[in-house]
Amino acid sequence: MPLKQLSLVLVAVCAxxxxxxxxxxxxxxxxxxIFKQMLKTSEDIGGMLRGRLPFDGPKFAEGAVxxxxxxxxxxxxFPPVKESEHTSARDAVWQRQARFQELANALEARTGELVIATQQLxxxxxxxxPPMNNVEDACDACHKEFRDH
Structure with a gap:
């Protein structure tokens, strides 16, 4: 293939x-x-609890916050109407918004409880x-109902 044709093919593929x-x-x-940041943070503090990373109390508390x-x-x-077909969210997010919000609120509550635990325990x-397991359970509950895996 001549260089000019090859260049056009490469440009088309890149585009x-x-x-x-x-x-x-x-x-x-x-x-x-945001979800990627949440996953990274959760993996870091969860890793401290599972021995993948050394446990560091202040870093754990910082991660919880x-x-x-x-x-x-x-x-x-999450706009009121699904904006893209390239999402991992199921249509149920938009069809059952009250339930979706209920699970979002549960996650917010569990992460708040985790922060309180770092301050009181x-x-x-x-x-x-235990409080980290509650956070992970809240994540899992929402994923099971509303995320295409």
Whole structure:
């Protein structure tokens, strides 16, 4: 294939591959970014409880505060009408908004309880496992009903 044709093919492939990207400023892009931050934070503090990372009480408490703040953010980026077919959210998010909001509120409450636990209980893995499990259960409950895996 001559160089000119090869160049045109490469440009076309690059252009088409860019079409699959998500606009980071769109509601979908915004909530995906927040959910990624939540996952990273949860994995870090959960890793401390499961021995993948050394337990550091102050870092765990800092992570709990960050996770609690993030837990309030993604919901405002779910518009009233589904905006994209390229989402992991099931149609039920928009069809059963009251239930979706109920589970969002549950996650917010569980992350708040985790922060309170870091302030009131001794910062040890044994003491932090139950409130962290509650956070993870709240995440799982919403994913089971509203996320395409």
């Amino acid at each position: 088409l591959s860019a079409c699959g990207g998500v606009d980071p400023d769109s509601p979908l892009g915004q909530r995906k970014a 960050k996770l609690e703040a993030l837990s309030h953010e993604p919901w405002k980026h 001794q910062l040890t893995p044994a003491k932090m496992i």
